[in-house]
Amino acid sequence: MALPAESGRRGDFLDTGGHAVTENISFNDFACLGAFGMILQAKAELKAQAVPSEPSIPTAEASPRLPLERSSEHADKEKAEEGSATPERHGNAHQLSRQKCMAAAAQPQFQEDVRRAASQIWDQPDQIIVNQLCEMWSLANVWADHAAQLTAQSFDEHPVSRSYACSTAQLPLARQHLPIAPRALPSAKFSRRRCTATPQGTVSQNVQHSSRLAEKLWSLFIEIGVAGSLWAQFQGLSETLQLAFRESKLDSWKQLPISSLSRAVSTANRWTTWCLQSGVLPWKPTPLEVGLWLRSLRRRGPTAPRGALTVLRFLQLHLGAVFHAELDEVARHGVIEPGHEEKPATPMTISMWVQLEQVLADTSSGDAVKMLCATWIFLLVGCVRFAHIQRSSLTQCSETGLEFFCNRGKARVRGVQAPFRWSMPRHGITGIDLYQVWSSIVLKAFGELTQLTFILPDFSPSRVTLDKVRGLNAAAMPLWKFVRMSRTLFRMLGLDCHHKGRSTALSYMSRRVLPTLADMSNFKPRELLAVGAWVDNKRPSMQAISWRLAMPLRYSDKKLLVARQLKSELVIAAQLAFNAWRTRYGDAAPTWDDLLPLWPNRALAQRRVVANNPRRISDVRLDDPDSSPSAESAPSVGASVAWLLPTSIFSRSTLAT
DNA sequence: TTAGCCCCGCCTTTACGGAA
DNA sequence: TTCCGTAAAGGCGGGGCTAA
Numbered sequence: 001m002a003l004p005a006e007s008g009r010r011g012d013f014l015d016t017g018g019h020a021v022t023e024n025i026s027f028n029d030f031a032c033l034g035a036f037g038m039i040l041q042a043k044a045e046l047k048a049q050a051v052p053s054e055p056s057i058p059t060a061e062a063s064p065r066l067p068l069e070r071s072s073e074h075a076d077k078e079k080a081e082e083g084s085a086t087p088e089r090h091g092n093a094h095q096l097s098r099q100k101c102m103a104a105a106a107q108p109q110f111q112e113d114v115r116r117a118a119s120q121i122w123d124q125p126d127q128i129i130v131n132q133l134c135e136m137w138s139l140a141n142v143w144a145d146h147a148a149q150l151t152a153q154s155f156d157e158h159p160v161s162r163s164y165a166c167s168t169a170q171l172p173l174a175r176q177h178l179p180i181a182p183r184a185l186p187s188a189k190f191s192r193r194r195c196t197a198t199p200q201g202t203v204s205q206n207v208q209h210s211s212r213l214a215e216k217l218w219s220l221f222i223e224i225g226v227a228g229s230l231w232a233q234f235q236g237l238s239e240t241l242q243l244a245f246r247e248s249k250l251d252s253w254k255q256l257p258i259s260s261l262s263r264a265v266s267t268a269n270r271w272t273t274w275c276l277q278s279g280v281l282p283w284k285p286t287p288l289e290v291g292l293w294l295r296s297l298r299r300r301g302p303t304a305p306r307g308a309l310t311v312l313r314f315l316q317l318h319l320g321a322v323f324h325a326e327l328d329e330v331a332r333h334g335v336i337e338p339g340h341e342e343k344p345a346t347p348m349t350i351s352m353w354v355q356l357e358q359v360l361a362d363t364s365s366g367d368a369v370k371m372l373c374a375t376w377i378f379l380l381v382g383c384v385r386f387a388h389i390q391r392s393s394l395t396q397c398s399e400t401g402l403e404f405f406c407n408r409g410k411a412r413v414r415g416v417q418a419p420f421r422w423s424m425p426r427h428g429i430t431g432i433d434l435y436q437v438w439s440s441i442v443l444k445a446f447g448e449l450t451q452l453t454f455i456l457p458d459f460s461p462s463r464v465t466l467d468k469v470r471g472l473n474a475a476a477m478p479l480w481k482f483v484r485m486s487r488t489l490f491r492m493l494g495l496d497c498h499h500k501g502r503s504t505a506l507s508y509m510s511r512r513v514l515p516t517l518a519d520m521s522n523f524k525p526r527e528l529l530a531v532g533a534w535v536d537n538k539r540p541s542m543q544a545i546s547w548r549l550a551m552p553l554r555y556s557d558k559k560l561l562v563a564r565q566l567k568s569e570l571v572i573a574a575q576l577a578f579n580a581w582r583t584r585y586g587d588a589a590p591t592w593d594d595l596l597p598l599w600p601n602r603a604l605a606q607r608r609v610v611a612n613n614p615r616r617i618s619d620v621r622l623d624d625p626d627s628s629p630s631a632e633s634a635p636s637v638g639a640s641v642a643w644l645l646p647t648s649i650f651s652r653s654t655l656a657t
Numbered sequence: 658t659t660a661g662c663c664c665c666g667c668c669t670t671t672a673c674g675g676a677a
Numbered sequence: 678t679t680c681c682g683t684a685a686a687g688g689c690g691g692g693g694c695t696a697a
Binding site: 042262263266267306307308481484508 | 681688691
């Protein structure tokens, strides 16, 4: 079989006998191949599970290499990383992959699936095509990895100098668990407090607020009246249809976040106030007048004009207000000031990570403190946003990992924010069982986990400081409170977190850790994407790569498993590096840069992950929907427990936003 | 393929009313 | 008087999309 000569171009695929399979396979066709290729791979693995030499993580050894032209420097580096990978093993892995594909293709139902999928591309797919699809996928997957990696390297503007001087022989026999020294909290008055549950909902308050704001927007629509672009159509409707139009508008606005609605209303108020003071007709402005208003906002901050222009576009779209936002005369005033530099949150230090886990493991820590610490660790090892954690339900628990369902993601597809699943390792850098600690508190307070649609419950009573918390509310803690409570906690622990010169507790401190470690581990582009879907689209190469690589990830049946194993690998790597640091330098707190020379190679970390995963998740996964956990069945550390939630949970609406 | 814009949810800060 | 709860608004991150 031949491969397309150049990435992204159309090309012919030839079978081994030199016959053209088809002409001009486009990238879209290739995407389709990827989709059912994943199906194929999943089915093949089910059949091939008995093969003992198959590693749990897709390592370099499991992927046959293509004869792509590569620089010797790169080849040397990769060789060093892969360690024990040999041509023989590559060949064996390739052969195994082919065998698995053929085994899966022999199943009648699967052949039918592939035939049906193939018919979407070719009019009359025959058995040859079906068979060739199997083989094409195994090579295409590897080809995509290499093409993406080479492209990424060619666009890498600021290559990081990495050192892999620390061989496995130099590392001490890394302990599976870091020592968890008893750590007395500075303020003992709240440390032993246990929490009780207090039912409380916030849904109605949010709905009422949304309704109020939506009504205000409708009032603006009426106020704009004939000056608006939608008014003529609206007036042409019958009274019944005008009511229907109003209802549809209100409904659509209520679906938007409250912050967006309130921003639209307040910006409209500021605009009309300025118009009043400046003698401008607010709903019949000239482009010059709108531009001058945007320019006047510069004193509020470097991005204030851009934010205002965004809202003007929103008002144009939703209310029909005419702000001429599409004209350059207006838009050029709504830009960020040149020279403005973004300053993202600094990743949490490894010392802080360890310290939070030590507090979590300390039996003298109170429930509120433990819940805060657990949330920080969840954010870190899960590599998710705080808002997503607070919209997530635990759906599966195994010996080595947890799987969650977030009922609303960030990405929008035609205006709809689709839900998504995410996974994380069950154990932290110190080896602590995160599920055990978290679930014991939640189960004690609420009696069960299946109805919980958030990770961190709000504290009760309201309006109290951390030391006076008595219980947990059946509602998600809002971000502002998490930040405030965390600042208090960090202050008590003597942790110093600053951003832009201010003491703070940015949730992104946690979320940026694993992507940083993935970079230190020299992850491949697709692996980076799997860890946190962290895409730098300001680099065009990465945008293209993210599209290309997201496709097979999206369709992969094992993406959660792969993501969790990659996250586990990073946690283990950090653990090994930290142990090496302590062996050499004692208790001195290292930065991530300090750990770079001690960073273990990937093969070592992967072996450790495999050693820690005695059974694959597919082995312990249960299909019994009644096996949901309860307070009585809370698993203990090391227990072989796995369960699934009933599917009905996925259709449940969110508690609070 | 690439550069760049659009859009909007999320993050963070600030200000203020009011409860403790 | 202190500090908590909340709203408002600026700022940031990143997916979606398209013209060149």
